[in-house]
Amino acid sequence: MALFSVEDLRVTFGRRGRTTTAVRGVSFAVEPGRTLALVGESGSGKSVSLLGATGLLPSRAEVRGSALFRGADLTRLSPARLRAIRGRHIGFVFQDPLSNLHPLKTIGAQIGEAVTAHERVGRAALRRRVLDLLGEVGIKDPERRIDDHPHQFSGGMRQRAMIAMAIALNPELIIADEPTTALDVTVQASILRLLRRLQEAHGTALIFVSHDLAVVSDIADDVVVMRDGEVVEAAPAAELYAAPRHAYTQALLGAARHGRALVRSPEPPESEQPGQQSERQSGQRAESAPLLRASALHMSYRRPGRKESFTALTDVSFDLREREIVGLVGESGSGKSTIGRIVAGLARPTAGSVSLRGEVYNAPGDVRLPKSLRPAVQVVFQDPYGSLNPRRTVAATLAEPFVVNTDLPAAEIRARVEALVARVELPQSVLHRLPAQLSGGQRQRVAIARAVALEPSVVVADEPVSALDITTQTQIVALIRRLRAELGTSFLFISHDLGVVADLCERVVVLNQGRVVEQGPVHRVFDDPRDPYTRELLDSIPGRVAHV
Structure with missing residues (x-):
């Protein structure tokens, strides 16, 4: 019996008389004690689907379909009923804990708020409870760290604090949205172990959102693959990894280079001559300063x-x-x-x-x-x-290295900026956009273009x-x-x-x-x-x- 099931979910955003469909007919379900992974590239609709299903999207978003949690359709509940369910029965772990933790409040106070938002607890009992939670998620010396602020925690410790907030009231479901992205491999592994241990201890259902099928392989029981707001494949994890049916799933698996690249030598540089490869592979380049x-x-x-x-x-x-x-x-x-x-x-x-x-x-x-x-x-x-x-267009950003370091005329600078954009494989249309109007990958290409502008x-x-x-x-x-x-x-x-x-x-x-x-x-x-x-x-x- 599914604890949480989404059926034919559709999410559209309206702005200035125009509508954009972000999610189209998405369905999935998770049972108690099991882990469902939602996988796909940025913009595939993973996070929007879960935010829409749990009532966390802004008012300009229109959500259709159903999202049943213990028989109640979350898409039709009042804001007060939703607030009573979120936190107490559904816990959330978000991608960037530094952005989701209040910089001026202590870690202990913020974990305590996750409890007091739903229960009345005395000050001494609340502090003991927070200390227990910090210990449960693996924060060493919780008595000393409870009064620290987020900036005094490492990335992995901040994520553990977010998990402590999510499990504070022992919810039946935890939604973890990219909880290990940007963490180093040892911290990533420890967070995955922690989530598995908490799930086994409490019988919690887990929805794990990720772009990385390698990470997902270490934790998921079932996998749903999304692309462009739609589900393209859904299967038990063992079945999907053994025989992916959809070409997009196959491409994601091919890109999951973790481990695969470690058993082969890297490609030789395109500039190397064939006779140099043996030198590079043995680590003995021609000696030069x-x-x-x-x-x-x-x-x-x-x-x-x-x-x-x-x-x-x-x-x-x-x-x-x-x-x-x-x-x-x-x-x-x-x-x-x-x-x-x-x-x-x-x-x-x-x-x-x-x-x-x-x-x-x-x-x-x-x-x-x-x-x-x-x-x-x-x-x-x-x-x-x-x-x-954020207030400068791509064209102005890429022109700056030439303006500061050269005496080139404006026409020549414009030509070089256009060539830079082409060199990093971006369309010329991005030149008039601001960073907020670009995807993460496009912004990184602009940053690389700026870095190589002066060769x-x-x-x-x-x-x-x-x-x-x-x-x-x-x-x-x-x-x-x-x-x-x-x-x-x-x-x-x-x-x-x-x-x-x-x-x-x-x-x-x-x-x-x-x-x-x-x-x-x-x-x-x-x-x-x-x-x-x-x-x-x-x-x-x-x-x-x-x-x-």
Whole structure:
């Protein structure tokens, strides 16, 4: 008997006299104690279907069909009845906990609100209950952390706090919308284990929304695949992975490179000659002076309100050669982004140095990259929406590097901007749009176009695909490969996704707590890891053994 069933759900949005259909005739059901996965690319209608079924869409959305929870049709209940069900009987875990947690309220207060919204509980009893919840979701030393604010928690800890809020009243159903996206593989694995353990302990039904079939393979009993607002395939997980029927499902499985890429050497660069492949695969490129060298980097700083200093990096050294892509991997807090900021000249190391073609440009003291070389090192940030000016069109954003660094006439700048858009495979129509009018993948292409506008020697790509669906990830990876071949640019590719790194990079540097624990050719490090931490990262990859 289904606990929650959606039948022929249709969602349309009306704006300025125009209507857009986002969901068309979607049906699915989940039984107590089982996990249903909704899978598809961004824009496929996964989240809209669940928000529409549970009454969380704005008033301009029209929802038709039925969404039965314990026999009651949620689409026909009053707002008061819906509020009584949401939270108490249906718990929600959203994708970005930092955006969904109040920055000025403590973690304990916010978990407590999930309880007091439906029950009257004394202050002392409520605090004990919150402490129990923090312990249940795996927050260490809950007595010390209960009064922390969200910014004092890591990404994985914030997600655990969101799960604590979702299970606060022991609901019969939990809806988890992309709960592991942008988390590193070990944290991702721990969140999946936590959800499974809570489900077994409480008999909860779980709806797990994801774009990644590899992640889904580790948790789902049943899978529903969506595309363009419609269900294209639905089947038990074992059946779907063994014999997917729809071409779109087959494409998603093909794109789920986690694990698959780890058992083969990456493709040689398009610019390599056949005779060079054996050298690259053995990790023995023709010896030449590195393009960029990081030498004995050390970084420490004081945290606000604390006397002791925090060490973020210790004795980190690596090289980046011409036309090479080097991956920088490790868990959150391992120092990856700190290294990226130092290489890009956005942070000054406490000790050590970074040099470009033998010239030191970042070190303690007053050492700076000469103005003539500043365009040589550029950055692509993880969140393109945050790094693009929301009030500037794509054309203005892409023109800025030329305006600041060259004396080109306006007509020549316009021509170069148009060529840039074509180079990153975007239509010319995006030039007049604002970032909010672009998809996530389009915004990332604009960010990449801005970074390569002046044909830099090095691009620091800091988690450029972590928040993108898996097919868009594949497209961005292919774009980076092509830009490397066309421009000869080298990339320092920072990522927590080892599958992407294995598919794209030639060499990899593994970081743990600010130290390099292993580095070398990708195929050697991933096929025969020498450090226990590297093995732990590889063992945490979702779906590596099963299905994909």
